Amino acid sequence: MKEELEFLEYLYNMIKLERDSLLRIIKMRKKDDNLSFFLKEQVINYRKFIISLDKMIETRKSKAENNGLSLLAKMASHVGAKLTVLNENSYDDILDILIHRSNVCIDEINTKLKEYNIESKTIINLAQRFIDVQRSNVIELNKM
Numbered sequence: 001m002k003e004e005l006e007f008l009e010y011l012y013n014m015i016k017l018e019r020d021s022l023l024r025i026i027k028m029r030k031k032d033d034n035l036s037f038f039l040k041e042q043v044i045n046y047r048k049f050i051i052s053l054d055k056m057i058e059t060r061k062s063k064a065e066n067n068g069l070s071l072l073a074k075m076a077s078h079v080g081a082k083l084t085v086l087n088e089n090s091y092d093d094i095l096d097i098l099i100h101r102s103n104v105c106i107d108e109i110n111t112k113l114k115e116y117n118i119e120s121k122t123i124i125n126l127a128q129r130f131i132d133v134q135r136s137n138v139i140e141l142n143k144m
Contacts (some may be wrong), residue, residue, distance in 0.1 A: 003116040004123055005060045010112055011127060012053040014105065019046035021101070025094065034144055035091065042137065049130055056123070091144075099141050102134040 022039050029036060109127050118124055 001060065004118060004120055005057065007112055007116040007118055007127075008053055008057050008060070008123065011109065011130070012050065012057060014108065015046050015049045015053065015130065018101065018105065019043055019050065022046070025098075029094070035094065038140060038144070042133075045133055049126070049133075052126060056126070095141050095144055099138050102137045102141070105134045106131050
């Protein structure tokens with residue numbers, strides 16, 4: 001049960017970080033194009049994952065805390081720094097960063113699933129749904 005809770009908190013924090021990054025990109029770009037529409041859809045999707053995770057964590061008698069984010073926080077800072085130097089015409093650069101982040105999420109979640117040896121089908125299914133969203137993101141972003 002403890003490993004499940006740790007994994008859920010990890011996933012919760014990862015998705016919140018990704019959502020917050022997308023919100024920053026949307027705010028920074030101030031454009032209404034295919035990429036902005038895509039990003040707004042993803043923010044809505046991430047919000048749904050966060051709500052589900054929050055309920056799962058709550059039923060396991062814990063609240064998500066912002067811990068265990070050192071690697072993700074460093075990655076977010078690095079990406080955030082990259083984004084601040086991008087100008088508004090750097091559409092391809094933003095796409096590359098988003099594709100990279102989606103691939104990192106996929107790898108991280110797969111690693112954590114193995115590391116924590118999660119047995120709950122509900123947790124595995126939720127993690128797999130998020131991985132599927134990330135894979136779909138890569139496909140969609142590569143089309144833009």
